[in-house]
Amino acid sequence: MTPSPAWTRKDLIAIEDLSREELDIIFATAESFKSTLGRSVKKLPSLRGVTVVNLFMEPSTRTRLAFEIAATRLSADVISVMGDASSLVKGETLRDTALNIQALSADMIIMRHSAAGAAKYLSEITDMPVINAGDGAHAHPTQALLDAYTLREKFGPDLTGKHVTILGDILFSRVARSNIWCLKKLGAHVTLAGPSTLVPREFENLGVRVCHDLKQALADADAVMLLRIQHERQTSTHFPSLGEYTSMFGLNKRRAAWLKPNAIIMHPGPINRGVELDSDLADSSRSVILDQVTNGIAVRMAVLYLCASTKSLSTAQ
Amino acid sequence: MNTQTTIEAGRITQALERLSADIAEALAQADGSGEKLALIGIANGGLPFCQKLATSLRKKLGCELPVGSVDMTFHRDDVMANPIPAAKSRTDLPFEIEGATLILADDVIHSGRTVRAALNEIFDLGRPKRVYLAVLCDRGGRRLPVQPDFVGLVLDTDPSQKVKVNLDTENPSLDTVEILQA
Secondary structure, eight states: OBOOOOOOOSOBOOGGGOOHHHHHHHHHHHHHHHTTTTSSSOOOSTTTTOEEEEEESSOOSHHHHHHHHHHHHTTOEEEEEEGGGSGGGGTOOHHHHHHHHHHTTOOEEEEEESSTTHHHHHHHHOSSOEEEEEETTTBOHHHHHHHHHHHHHHHOSOOTTOEEEEESOOTTOHHHHHHHHHHHHTTOEEEEESOTTTSOGGGGGGTOEEEOOHHHHHHTOSEEEEOOOOHHHHTTTTSSOHHHHHHHHOBOHHHHTTSOTTOEEEOOSOOOBTTTBOHHHHTSTTBOHHHHHHHHHHHHHHHHHHHHHHHHHHHHO | OEEEEEEOHHHHHHHHHHHHHHHHHHHHHTTOTTSOEEEEEETTTHHHHHHHHHHHHHHHHTSOOOEEEEOOGGGOTTTTTSOOOSBOOOOBOOSOOTTOEEEEEEEEESSSHHHHHHHHHHHHHOOOSEEEEEEEEEOOOOSSSOOOSEEEEEOOOOTTEEEEEEOOSSOGGGOEEEEEEO
16 A cells, blocks of 8 residues: 555645645545445545535535535535625625634635635635635636546546647636646646637746637647636627627537547536537537536545645644 | 564465365355355455455355455544545445345454444445454454454564565465564
């Protein structure tokens, strides 16, 4: 038996903080948890007695649910707090909310917030492990981890030299940023594609290729990750209309033919069917979108388990 | 770490032989004919022992004996104090657990915590009719009320010592059990 090196990180804030070794620990742990997902008794005792607060200050369905399910599968007690139902709407500061949660003897916080840096701030003012479930346009580390986990399942554990194209709204996307960090650390080549207003050249500083020609961006891709076009943010300023975006960059059957035959299609969801991705492609055999969702449980179980273990150790010492 | 005692291959082969004879006899007395019978090794140390036991038992029982492995990591009582090992065998039970008679096999029994955890893992997957526990080495030092039904070697050890079992599934003459002083 080869013991894994110790995990010492209390929080998961951003992929850029993680070493390659830490990424491998997460993937190995997630693999162990994934092997239990198909059981009739899905619950494991690993986090029995641990109280996890799911603090979601922005709307979310799958991330919040996935974290809830992951924590529940580990036997933790999970309490979800929505932003519009919390005292934050009465003017309470995030600091006070967090300190109150800590004073209520909670053990961990999973937080989504519209402000970049909110999760890091929380991790610095509380003793509890803090898991970033998305902070503004900064980071969404567990999404990147589950994306990489899905790629490893499809292409093997070594992603060195694999080509991944991220297509769509890169500028405002925390998913894209976290994926760039993660994929680069794993040795993959990353191409960013989309309209120049959403994919500025400055991203090349992160060591990725920026390409505004869709055919070229798809030609060598082993995987294409589509990002949701966030109607609520960009339509008025970054491209003339959704119809125009779709006509230029929407992935349809004709354009999917530009991909290599074994290339896979990914999407973090929610999908705007018929906008960034045609419905028949979303449901095709090339799509691994639902695998991503399933893997999100295993990866989040791993992250919760690993970060909780450091709290347990520090309590024991 | 210094090796204090080494038990050589001949004694291990004898112990295995006697142990499998005891199991075969117990099964015959229990009139288990026609019952679902399977052997489960506790990953990872129990797996080579389980494999050797299966070979011996198949000869004695004259029947097929399915073999599986159980990974008890998630049911350890120190689960958050030690990270999940990066490389290990997963639980793989390619037979029906419900109502089966199982022989759970491990190389060493000490505190009893590993066996407790392995039983919990098995019961997550079904409810066996009966579980026997077979170990190659009983080194004592139990902290839970768990006792093996079948024991190959009884070792006199103190808590500071380690027991290292090296079983070669291809070449039994290379088998050794070492008692190491920390």
